[in-house]
Amino acid sequence: MAATFFGEVVKAPCRAGTEDQEEEEEGRRETAEDREVRRQLARKREVRLFRRQTKTSLDVSLLEKYPCSKFIIAIGNNAVAFLSSFVMNSGVWEEVGCAKLWNEWCRTTDTTHLSPAEAFCVFYHLKSSPSVLLCQCSCYVAEDQQYQWLEKVFGSCARKNMQVTLLTCRHVTDYKTSESISSLHSPFLKALKTQNFKEPPCCSLLEQPNIVHDLPAAVLSYCQVWKIPAVLYLCYTDVMKLDLITVEAFKPILSSRSLKGLVKNIPQSTEILKKLMTTNEIQSNIYT
Amino acid sequence: MASRYDRAITVFSPDGHLFQVEYAQEAVKKGSTAVGIRGTDIVVLGVEKKSVAKLQDERTVRKICALDDHVCMAFAVILFCNVLPTFIGLTADARVVINRSRVECQSYKLTVEDPVTVEYITRFIATLKQKYTQSNGRRPFGISALIVGFDDDGIPRLYQTDPSGTYHAWKANAIGRSAKTVREFLEKNYTEDAIANDSEAIKLAIRALLEVVQSGGKNIELAIIRRNQPLKMFSAKEIELQVTEIEKEKEEAEKKKSKKTT
Numbered sequence: 291m292a293a294t295f296f297g298e299v300v301k302a303p304c305r306a307g308t309e310d311q312e313e314e315e316e317g318r319r320e321t322a323e324d325r326e327v328r329r330q331l332a333r334k335r336e337v338r339l340f341r342r343q344t345k346t347s348l349d350v351s352l353l354e355k356y357p358c359s360k361f362i363i364a365i366g367n368n369a370v371a372f373l374s375s376f377v378m379n380s381g382v383w384e385e386v387g388c389a390k391l392w393n394e395w396c397r398t399t400d401t402t403h404l405s406p407a408e409a410f411c412v413f414y415h416l417k418s419s420p421s422v423l424l425c426q427c428s429c430y431v432a433e434d435q436q437y438q439w440l441e442k443v444f445g446s447c448a449r450k451n452m453q454v455t456l457l458t459c460r461h462v463t464d465y466k467t468s469e470s471i472s473s474l475h476s477p478f479l480k481a482l483k484t485q486n487f488k489e490p491p492c493c494s495l496l497e498q499p500n501i502v503h504d505l506p507a508a509v510l511s512y513c514q515v516w517k518i519p520a521v522l523y524l525c526y527t528d529v530m531k532l533d534l535i536t537v538e539a540f541k542p543i544l545s546s547r548s549l550k551g552l553v554k555n556i557p558q559s560t561e562i563l564k565k566l567m568t569t570n571e572i573q574s575n576i577y578t
Numbered sequence: 579m580a581s582r583y584d585r586a587i588t589v590f591s592p593d594g595h596l597f598q599v600e601y602a603q604e605a606v607k608k609g610s611t612a613v614g615i616r617g618t619d620i621v622v623l624g625v626e627k628k629s630v631a632k633l634q635d636e637r638t639v640r641k642i643c644a645l646d647d648h649v650c651m652a653f654a655v656i657l658f659c660n661v662l663p664t665f666i667g668l669t670a671d672a673r674v675v676i677n678r679s680r681v682e683c684q685s686y687k688l689t690v691e692d693p694v695t696v697e698y699i700t701r702f703i704a705t706l707k708q709k710y711t712q713s714n715g716r717r718p719f720g721i722s723a724l725i726v727g728f729d730d731d732g733i734p735r736l737y738q739t740d741p742s743g744t745y746h747a748w749k750a751n752a753i754g755r756s757a758k759t760v761r762e763f764l765e766k767n768y769t770e771d772a773i774a775n776d777s778e779a780i781k782l783a784i785r786a787l788l789e790v791v792q793s794g795g796k797n798i799e800l801a802i803i804r805r806n807q808p809l810k811m812f813s814a815k816e817i818e819l820q821v822t823e824i825e826k827e828k829e830e831a832e833k834k835k836s837k838k839t840t
Contacts (some may be wrong), residue, residue: 309640429698439651463604475758476758528604528607528755529608529755533755535756535759535790535793545683563791563792567792567793574770575669576669576670577608577609577668577669578604578609578610578628578665578666578667578668578669
């Protein structure tokens with residue numbers, strides 16, 4: 291037994307196993323109804339990859355169908371806005387697929403005109419150089435869905451001659467450091483790379499004990515296991531919603547090898563970014 | 579560790595933190611930016627205006643209002659004519675504090691027959707905030723305030739309060755989103771020359787806000803108080819004029835710079 295702060299008495303779980311175990315197991319035996327519910331839930335949470343134009347689903351993994359040498363993945367609305375303004379407007383990109391998924395936190399939308407306010411996961415390749423693949427993912431991929439997402443996108447065999455660049459954001463209060471939080475100049479960029487990534491990253495590396503979470507972590511782990519050179523640029527910010535200053539914090543990445551050839555017109559990109567901000571400002575009245 | 583000591587306001591963590599107060603300070607960072615500048619004969623308060631939803635009445639979203647004739651705050655409210663405060667953070671909390679401050683201003687005037695001093699009302703607001711960090715079952719106010727004004731002695735004042743209930747006097751300060759960027763700008767540019775006259779002080783405030791405000795002058799609200807003069811709210815046109823002047827000066831400075839290098 292243990293007492294909590296508020297004075298409740300709770301039963302502490304016992305690892306030794308008790309005599310009651312047999313009775314508990316009987317109660318837990320699955321019925322056909324349980325199995326059916328479980329099946330339906332699994333079906334609902336399935337990650338499906340398909341082409342929006344033809345509405346046909348992909349039978350092989352995305353990278354098998356569209357092998358690439360550069361794969362740039364933006365996860366989160368600020369990273370997506372950065373790629374939209376700086377990379378996607380400097381060339382003609384063709385959509386090659388999109389991922390549909392559902393979880394308690396988000397449901398990907400079906401509309402053709404995607405705004406930063408909606409949740410989606412779309413894949414594009416550069417028409418002039420189809421070996422460059424880009425992913426804009428602004429939906430939350432739950433823990434049980436990350437493996438499926440990786441299977442459907444990367445497949446289950448090693449990809450040769452490919453480099454992966456990930457961009458994402460995290461709230462600065464998650465950043466663990468011995469300095470005081472008020473001395474941090476957020477937003478700031480940190481990098482985490484796999485062993486096979488030999489280039490110098492565009493910013494300092496993420497120090498311990500900080501860790502990466504969610505889909506970026508899943509992708510990095512996959513790349514590390516399959517020896518794919520990959521780097522994650524993580525922007526710690528104090529504004530998680532779409533914000534100009536946070537998006538501009540990603541600018542140092544424009545000088546990296548994977549993005550250099552893809553960005554042409556920076557002043558125009560800044561204008562596009564500003565327009566994106568103003569047209570998608572979801573004004574909340576809670577904060578003045 | 580934090581999760582065991584951050585639910586109840588009255589609990590200190592083992593290393594001496596009051597997490598609810600620190601979290602309240604994060605709430606302030608979600609509000610828009612406000613900047614306050616204390617000049618020689620003027621005090622300036624600028625706030626970033628949030629764009630209003632289409633169907634919303636703009637009047638009800640105005641940031642600068644009065645507590646009394648002499649006191650102004652940003653979510654600026656006129657308290658008394660010589661004091662101008664602004665609150666940034668949770669709108670509802672700001673409204674509650676403004677109402678209490680207005681009552682206090684009138685009550686003080688009735689009792690003492692003098693208008694409140696800037697420091698008095700700042701201390702009142704700070705004490706009120708502190709009470710809420712030491713009460714059972716209540717959370718702190720999620721607001722910071724910038725309070726500017728003139729006292730009877732004619733000295734300009736700028737104070738800042740935060741959710742913990744502390745208050746300090748400043749020469750220039752910013753609160754809200756990207757406050758750090760604005761404060762760094764002010765540290766670099768707040769010089770004796772910059773506040774030498776009123777128009778320079780006004781320009782400094784606008785320049786500081788332009789560092790972080792998206793889409794320029796039309797998202798800025800500005801109020802000033804000059805010594806022995808009532809509060810003046812700048813119209814959108816006046817702000818645009820200032821912004822145009824600032825941009826012209828910037829261009830000229832850049833031209834001079836490029837001439838020097840060539």
